[in-house]
Amino acid sequence: MSEGRKLQAYSGESLLFLTDEQLRQGIEAMFFAYRGFTADPDRILSDKGYGRAHHRAIHFINRAPGTTVNNLLSILGVTKQSLNRVLRTLIEDGLVESRVGTADKRERHLFLTDAGADLEGQLSDAQRARMRAAFRNAGPEAVAGFRKVLEAMIEPDLKRTYVRLRDSGQ
Amino acid sequence: MSEGRKLQAYSGESLLFLTDEQLRQGIEAMFFAYRGFTADPDRILSDKGYGRAHHRAIHFINRAPGTTVNNLLSILGVTKQSLNRVLRTLIEDGLVESRVGTADKRERHLFLTDAGADLEGQLSDAQRARMRAAFRNAGPEAVAGFRKVLEAMIEPDLKRTYVRLRDSGQ
């Protein structure tokens, strides 16, 4: 009987899960965690005169070498003028290479140079280290939940892009 | 026997959890999810000529009415000049009230006006709705894991601020 009550209470808690209070905590956790998430790369980048925008470009060029400008635009969700400013500096600095397409010469295919891959390595090493620490700290089951909630929060349009990328892993 | 193998395989999977591939997926999930997380408030704000910075200020003034500028600075992690610009427009527009401190006249205590509380309601309703949908979609256990990983990702300095805020809930 007492056991039954406990279970009922527990079950009640699960049903009460979506109180505004719980949601608010999730929102604030997301806010503060994202700061930590970007903190290490931001430090590395600012030393070199780059910003978060450069990181995003480098990350996704590394993930999908040979991607076109248009494709990158749809992943990043910015305007081409905005991306172009970033890409121009990365190309000038010799971190990214832009090759005219062979099948369709209007397209430019983007690749990291050795120097670009080197910076990418630094950035993702730092970011993975923090993610690894958080994962280890929280445990395997928590990680599965983490991913599940995050994936449910992605906008439907982007979800397709995300899944394609996710499932193209090595 | 076959059951034993399955368990072993499963356990092996759990141990393999922290491959670079898994970490990369976590990183990208975080990136895309944060876009979704801010999308709804961003839409509401841009109609009114405000940005994400205004949202952050409004959110935390609502959470801790009477907070000082300095306190808000340490929560938001920006420079006071940056915050000041945002606060000035919110005060001019009658969404935030700034009262000179009684004990220490150097301090300004910040409050939402009725209009400010109204906007705050709109913003957090929208953000909670998305969070609620994601939570419901992912299930209670996933939510616990989500929170656990996020909390482990917060920078140590901010963690104290976060926990204080979290535990001050209604």
Add this chain to the structure above:
DNA sequence: TTGGAATGTCAACAAGGCTGACGTAAGCTC
């Protein structure tokens, strides 16, 4: 009472978003 520390404001600048307009080259369709 005076000098330093703390709090907040103002000015100026940079990064990185945005829109709009335009040019060029290449592909596609009739």
Add this chain to the structure above:
DNA sequence: GAGCTTACGTCAGCCTTGTTGACATTCCAA
């Protein structure tokens, strides 16, 4: 081949939001 469309780059100009530096006010302690 002519004309439309697509992909990309770029110029100009705007806004938000971050930065540093200089400054006024207030408090407090030597």
